[in-house]
Amino acid sequence: MTALPGLATPRLASPDLLRSVFRRHAAGVAVITAAQGEHPVGFTATSLNSVAAEPPLVSFGIGTASSSWPVVSQAEHIGVHILGEHQSELAATFARSGADRFAPPTTWRSGPEGVPVIDGVLAWLVCRVVARVPAGDHCIVIAQAVAGDPDGAGRPLVYHQGRFHTLGD
Template identity: 70%
Template structure:
């Protein structure tokens, strides 16, 4: 019997949080780079929106996407009742916009945010690399969140900028 080759110092056992804990989920997903989007909707008291890193392409036929939103979020009442939403992919030049839409209590649609009313009355942000207007198809309960599934109706993928990413708890961009 031969001994295994020496591969260097032994790795220390990882520090693992308790199974099923929200801390474990957060710790793992901090290591997952995600694109940054802002979701908007027109609510009874005006435009609403929030920063999301949970945007996912679901289906090509029909064209469906999904995103998650906490039921305690200030934008949830608008999204809960909206028939249509706006989905905006942010560029690396829009870190301040991402932070504004992520901040609780912020006047998200006040200056310096530039926006206009788009199709179906959806608030559309100006200067984003890409935007979509979608019809909400389902809101699926998922713990303290809802998974919103929406069908793409129209949009524009030709705006300026490189993608904004969220990684390790901060906004970043792709290396050159």
């Protein structure tokens, strides 16, 4: 590989290169939830995207080795929660392996379609899963919004350089 004028010598693509590049990409923070019977699962996601307005579609990635994957892989509906700057501890809890994510201080309720809905978020959606696309060690889930609430108060939580931030940071 040759260096481009004014740029450093490019590195060959690798998982480390991808992680290093995306540490520089600021992303909103969401928690994705699902339930199988009485057993809610959830995880922190920074890969949430708006896909289309008509029909209203979103997508997110989930690792197939994730503890939430067995439930998400079978769920007909999932919850999408946009976290506020006051929820960095909640984001950390849902990102931590082995954590009891739905135990106090997390407050939640069973929402539309039986999906766990977390209280106090900036906005949430319940979505019907329409596709699961294998993507390496992850799966891209595409889901259509069926209900939600955009009216939470506050400013968004952001993930950048491996840490949670507020817009004022």
